[in-house]
Amino acid sequence: MASVVPLKEKKLLEVKLGELPSWILMRDFTPSGIAGAFQRGYYRYYNKYVNVKKGSIAGLSMVLAAYVFLNYCRSYKELSESLLDCFASGGVSPDRVGLVHRLI
Amino acid sequence: MNENLFTSFITPMMLGLPLVTLIILFPSLLFPSSNRLINNRLISLQQWALQLMSKQMMSIHSTKGQTWTLMLMSLILFIGSTNLLGLLPHSFTPTTQLSMNLGMAIPLWAGAVITGFRNKTKASLAHFLPQGTPTPLIPMLVIIETISLFIQPMALAVRLTANITAGHLLIHLIGGATLALTSISPTTALITFIILILLTILEFAVAMIQAYVFTLLVSLYLHDNT
Numbered sequence: 001m002a003s004v005v006p007l008k009e010k011k012l013l014e015v016k017l018g019e020l021p022s023w024i025l026m027r028d029f030t031p032s033g034i035a036g037a038f039q040r041g042y043y044r045y046y047n048k049y050v051n052v053k054k055g056s057i058a059g060l061s062m063v064l065a066a067y068v069f070l071n072y073c074r075s076y077k078e079l080s081e082s083l084l085d086c087f088a089s090g091g092v093s094p095d096r097v098g099l100v101h102r103l104i
Numbered sequence: 105m106n107e108n109l110f111t112s113f114i115t116p117m118m119l120g121l122p123l124v125t126l127i128i129l130f131p132s133l134l135f136p137s138s139n140r141l142i143n144n145r146l147i148s149l150q151q152w153a154l155q156l157m158s159k160q161m162m163s164i165h166s167t168k169g170q171t172w173t174l175m176l177m178s179l180i181l182f183i184g185s186t187n188l189l190g191l192l193p194h195s196f197t198p199t200t201q202l203s204m205n206l207g208m209a210i211p212l213w214a215g216a217v218i219t220g221f222r223n224k225t226k227a228s229l230a231h232f233l234p235q236g237t238p239t240p241l242i243p244m245l246v247i248i249e250t251i252s253l254f255i256q257p258m259a260l261a262v263r264l265t266a267n268i269t270a271g272h273l274l275i276h277l278i279g280g281a282t283l284a285l286t287s288i289s290p291t292t293a294l295i296t297f298i299i300l301i302l303l304t305i306l307e308f309a310v311a312m313i314q315a316y317v318f319t320l321l322v323s324l325y326l327h328d329n330t
Contacts, residue, residue, distance in 0.1 A: 046136065055145045060134070064192060067130065071194040074116055074123065082108045 109276055113269065116196050128198050131185035154181070161323055168223075169330040172323070179208070180319040187268055187311030191304070200269045205261035212322045213257040220329025228329060260321060267314050271307045278303060 015023045027033070049059035072079075085094045116123040138147050154177060161180075162173050183199060190197025198204050220228040232249040233242065278300045285293040 042133075050136070050146050051144045053144070060146065063134070064189075067189070068192050068194060071192075071196065074118060075112075075194055078108075078111055082111075085108075 109273065112196070112272070112276070113200055115201065124196070124198065127196050128186075128204075131182065131189060134185060135181065161320065165323070165327055166330055169323075169326050172326055175212075176319050176323055179212070179322070180315050183208075183264070183318055184312050184315035187315060188308070190268065190272065191307055191311060197268060197272065199264055200272065202261060202265045205264045206257070209257040209260035209264075209318075213260065213325055216322065216325040216329045217253070219326075224329070231328065256321075256325065260318060264314055264318055267310055271303075271310055274303060275300070275307065 028036070049055065049062065088094075089097050116127065135150060136147060138144075142148075143151070157180060158173055158177055161176065162170050165172075186197060186199050189195055190199070217228070232246050232253075234245065234249075237245050278296060282293050282296040282300055285296055
């Protein structure tokens with residue numbers, strides 16, 4: 001029972017901390033390897049949450065929530081800049097300053 | 105006046121890489137395919153909806169026209185799902201770009217018209233002159249019918265673009281107005297908030313209706329020509 005599993009075939013949780021950099025470098029970074037990783041990830045999610053007998057709305061909602069989150073990350077820079085402009089002009093967005101002044 | 109109002113319509117790029125390709129491909133993730141007879145709930149729901157739509161839309165066509173079923177059903181699914189996904193916060197809607205809608209409208213319209221000219225030349229040319237026109241009016245009417253034919257793809261594309269863009273802009277504006285009004289007059293802010301909710305419900309409907317209208321018009325052009 002003393003067979004040593006080679007480093008390449010260990011799963012992530014079985015790799016010891018000191019071996020981590022060499023484990024990462026040994027992963028398959030070819031295009032087909034990356035495509036395979038995406039495919040495996042997709043099927044893992046699909047078979048766990050969607051392709052079940054009584055799937056619920058959660059399977060779809062988690063995907064949509066991740067989509068919203070990624071879009072937020074993408075537009076974070078513009079949003080933070082427009083927030084800065086908003087606080088600079090006293091609590092309203094800079095294009096609505098005229099409207100607010102007229103209403104007061 | 106409103107530079108930041110239109111920033112949500114800029115094509116998204118990240119470090120020079122076109123993210124917009126990924127965003128256009130994303131709805132396909134939500135429609136899994138299956139070989140089985142009995143599927144999970146998601147696929148069963150989608151198959152039911154697809155059958156309903158195809159029966160409703162393709163039953164008026166002849167056998168030749170029904171060969172377009174796959175194309176038209178993919179079209180309505182794509183436009184519907186893209187419009188609905190655009191209603192999520194912070195998301196980018198590809199159908200707000202005129203370039204994309206023209207890219208969908210012109211080939212489909214041209215395909216229908218060219219099919220008509222190749223297979224039923226006399227009938228397609230006869231469309232240019234409505235029945236029973238007085239003889240002196242014929243030249244003018246032919247010109248008008250030609251113009252109306254060539255305007256069809258433009259109208260298809262611009263209709264979709266304008267409807268979706270206008271809806272998104274209204275949501276931005278009314279949402280911003282609600283926020284600005286909360287500090288001034290909470291009652292007015294509440295009324296504006298109710299308007300915002302109604303508008304969002306309208307936008308959900310518009311998203312699906314526009315997909316339907318687009319596909320229906322293409323199928324109509326097809327029906328004229330097969």
